[in-house]
Amino acid sequence: MNALNTGKDSINSLWDDKLAAAMSEPELLLYRSNLLGSDFRITNFGGGNTSAKVQMADYLSGEQVEVLWVKGSGGDLGSIKIDGFSTLYLDKLKGLKARYRGLQFEDEMVDYLPHCTFNLNPRAASIDTPLHAYIQKKHVDHMHPDAIIAIAACANSKALTQQIFEGELGWLPWQRPGFDLGLKLEALSTEQPKLKGIILEGHGLFTWGDTAKGCYENTLDMIRRAESWLNANSKQPAFGGEKFPVLATEQRAAIAAKLMPLLRGKIGKQEFKLGHFDDSAAVLQFVCSQDLAPLAALGTSCPDHFLRTKIRPLVVDFDPANPDLDKTVSGLDAALEAYRADYTAYYERCKHANSPAVRDANPIIYLIPGVGMLSFAKDKATARIASEFYINAINVMRGANGVDKYVGLSEQEAFNIEYWLLEEAKLQRMPKPKSLAGRIALVTGGAGGIGQAVARQLLREGACVMLTDIDTEALAAAQKDLAKSFGKDSVATVQADITGEAAVEAIIAATSLRFGGLDILVSNAGIASAAPLDQTTLEVWERNQSILVTGYFLVSRAAFRLMKQQKTGGSMVFVASKNGLVASAGASAYCTAKAAEIHLARCIALEGASEGIRVNVVNPDAVIRGSRIWDGKWKEERAASNKIETDDVEEFYRQRSMLKLGVLPEDIAEAVYFLASDKSAKSTGNILNVDAGNAAAFTR
Numbered sequence: 001m002n003a004l005n006t007g008k009d010s011i012n013s014l015w016d017d018k019l020a021a022a023m024s025e026p027e028l029l030l031y032r033s034n035l036l037g038s039d040f041r042i043t044n045f046g047g048g049n050t051s052a053k054v055q056m057a058d059y060l061s062g063e064q065v066e067v068l069w070v071k072g073s074g075g076d077l078g079s080i081k082i083d084g085f086s087t088l089y090l091d092k093l094k095g096l097k098a099r100y101r102g103l104q105f106e107d108e109m110v111d112y113l114p115h116c117t118f119n120l121n122p123r124a125a126s127i128d129t130p131l132h133a134y135i136q137k138k139h140v141d142h143m144h145p146d147a148i149i150a151i152a153a154c155a156n157s158k159a160l161t162q163q164i165f166e167g168e169l170g171w172l173p174w175q176r177p178g179f180d181l182g183l184k185l186e187a188l189s190t191e192q193p194k195l196k197g198i199i200l201e202g203h204g205l206f207t208w209g210d211t212a213k214g215c216y217e218n219t220l221d222m223i224r225r226a227e228s229w230l231n232a233n234s235k236q237p238a239f240g241g242e243k244f245p246v247l248a249t250e251q252r253a254a255i256a257a258k259l260m261p262l263l264r265g266k267i268g269k270q271e272f273k274l275g276h277f278d279d280s281a282a283v284l285q286f287v288c289s290q291d292l293a294p295l296a297a298l299g300t301s302c303p304d305h306f307l308r309t310k311i312r313p314l315v316v317d318f319d320p321a322n323p324d325l326d327k328t329v330s331g332l333d334a335a336l337e338a339y340r341a342d343y344t345a346y347y348e349r350c351k352h353a354n355s356p357a358v359r360d361a362n363p364i365i366y367l368i369p370g371v372g373m374l375s376f377a378k379d380k381a382t383a384r385i386a387s388e389f390y391i392n393a394i395n396v397m398r399g400a401n402g403v404d405k406y407v408g409l410s411e412q413e414a415f416n417i418e419y420w421l422l423e424e425a426k427l428q429r430m431p432k433p434k435s436l437a438g439r440i441a442l443v444t445g446g447a448g449g450i451g452q453a454v455a456r457q458l459l460r461e462g463a464c465v466m467l468t469d470i471d472t473e474a475l476a477a478a479q480k481d482l483a484k485s486f487g488k489d490s491v492a493t494v495q496a497d498i499t500g501e502a503a504v505e506a507i508i509a510a511t512s513l514r515f516g517g518l519d520i521l522v523s524n525a526g527i528a529s530a531a532p533l534d535q536t537t538l539e540v541w542e543r544n545q546s547i548l549v550t551g552y553f554l555v556s557r558a559a560f561r562l563m564k565q566q567k568t569g570g571s572m573v574f575v576a577s578k579n580g581l582v583a584s585a586g587a588s589a590y591c592t593a594k595a596a597e598i599h600l601a602r603c604i605a606l607e608g609a610s611e612g613i614r615v616n617v618v619n620p621d622a623v624i625r626g627s628r629i630w631d632g633k634w635k636e637e638r639a640a641s642n643k644i645e646t647d648d649v650e651e652f653y654r655q656r657s658m659l660k661l662g663v664l665p666e667d668i669a670e671a672v673y674f675l676a677s678d679k680s681a682k683s684t685g686n687i688l689n690v691d692a693g694n695a696a697a698f699t700r
């Protein structure tokens with residue numbers, strides 16, 4: 001990720017002849033695509049495409065026809081499956097040339113592509129399809145390697161291409177991908193049959209080969225040549241050398257954790273956003289350099305880069321040599337206002353009569369000298385990927401400025417891509433966001449039965465979830481399980497004991513650093529104990545108080561402070577117990593603590609209302625399945641006190657309920673979700689019993 005690699009880090013061929021021997025042409029294309037897409041030095045996430053022209057039998061006539069297999073719209077080469085490719089009749093694609101009416105009618109060509117589909121393949125063809133169709137080579141790769149884009153983004157890109165590749169790579173000036181660029185690639189590759197590929201100015205690389213393996217090796221070879229030439233010829237130090245000191249790791253994390261919720265609140269009034277923090281070596285070198293301000297202002301070059309990161313980042317005013325975070329914070333409103341005004345002016349300058357309406361004018365990328373980079377987007381994966389793209393852009397700027405002068409894409413060209421009607425259509429086709437999209441939830445007792453069920457429900461509804469628990473092993477298992485269903489981006493864990501003040505502060509900081517802030521607190525960590533009053537030790541009493549009262553107090557106080565700073569409201573849900581409302585013989589320590597918990601929730605509801613912070617309670621009863629509380633002594637104690645066998649406990653509680661139903665962790669999760677989400681936007685200070693009916697617990 002860091003430098004343009006040299007020596008042993010160089011990109012090596014991973015082609016396995018034995019593995020490839022048994023593959024069909026489409027399988028070889030898939031194999032090559034996965035190899036190429038798995039290395040970010042070769043192409044960025046979701047960037048680039050690959051193709052093969054394959055002889056196949058026509059479904060109706062049985063005749064052999066030439067079929068273009070090409071990566072379809074969307075998806076990523078590293079993880080693409082065979083159904084990620086679109087298939088098109090090559091002769092029909094060639095026939096489209098007769099329909100082409102010129103540059104200003106480019107977009108209508110996209111509508112013709114579905115008519116060329118082979119074998120009813122439902123995968124939509126991408127706008128890059130003509131770029132592959134008209135190059136008269138069997139196998140074609142189109143990659144976005146940082147090292148090649150560095151050369152493609154130099155002021156003297158054409159001359160450098162000739163010099164470095166000694167005539168083996170051709171060069172085409174910047175042009176938005178589409179039908180016309182396809183024709184230009186065809187013309188150049190036919191006029192100069194010795195070419196092994198073509199560099200597209202400000203964009204990337206085309207390479208080809210007669211076999212899948214030959215094409216793959218050729219692509220790698222060109223990238224390696226670019227890397228080693230840049231390494232041998234780059235001026236040192238990069239970016240004009242260091243201007244700011246790099247702060248220590250913990251300091252960087254602390255500053256980022258402090259700034260992220262503040263920024264998130266300021267840019268998330270219309271739509272909740274997720275944050276990502278990166279302080280990798282490449283980022284630190286850039287944000288601490290002499291060239292930071294002028295290069296950041298130039299904007300990115302490759303279209304993929306700025307579609308993900310906006311035309312330029314916001315450089316946050318912070319001096320790591322004399323850190324004054326209060327000063328930085330007090331200047332954020334003005335800095336964001338200036339950025340938005342600048343973005344709106346760019347829109348107004350560049351818009352066409354039929355351009356889509358201006359989009360969110362807030363920055364995506366935030367560069368902080370001495371600290372690192374923040375990014376914000378509508379979900380965690382998009383925020384993470386945006387920062388990866390900016391690292392690609394940093395690599396490109398370092399490479400280009402090291403050997404020549406880096407040039408960003410012209411403002412009008414950038415606008416034409418950002419507000420391209422085809423891009424807008426893609427955005428309009430996106431599914432409606434889920435009910436908790438953009439929200440961040442913290443679940444205490446997250447490794448237990450109810451905690452995990454709650455996490456699952458919130459994740460299903462689109463939230464990101466931080467789980468905390470005292471049990472390290474159970475926490476790791478819960479994360480693994482949830483990540484399998486919902487992906488690694490949206491779920492994280494932090495081990496902690498919620499009875500300690502510093503530990504609770506650390507949970508909140510970890511949540512801010514990982515996701516950018518906090519919107520939902522599910523306070524669920526719990527224990528239970530049972531003993532007649534005269535046998536209740538002070539230790540047992542204090543243990544109940546420390547976890548169920550002090551723990552709930554500490555976590556909600558810290559969450560409350562953060563939500564107040566963020567200024568976007570919030571929702572807290574306390575998982576209490578029927579026993580908080582109903583006195584139960586032989587469990588005074590537990591019942592009293594649970595009653596205190598419920599009352600604490602009501603007090604916070606009172607103070608939180610003016611801040612838009614809602615606080616509600618869910619009271620479960622006898623949720624036995626998956627519970628660590630019920631696994632232990634509590635079950636035996638309850639069985640003994642009710643004079644039944646331990647195995648009969650579940651049935652006993654079922655029969656005791658009014659509805660004669662067992663209560664499951666998922667039932668509690670459903671109630672928590674309701675209170676956590678906007679579905680209950682007008683409820684605060686309430687109690688929702690989920691106990692299959694218990695008249696003694698009726699609220700009044």
Ligand SMILES: [Zn+2]
Pocket residue numbers: 048142143144203204
């Ligand atoms: Zn491209």
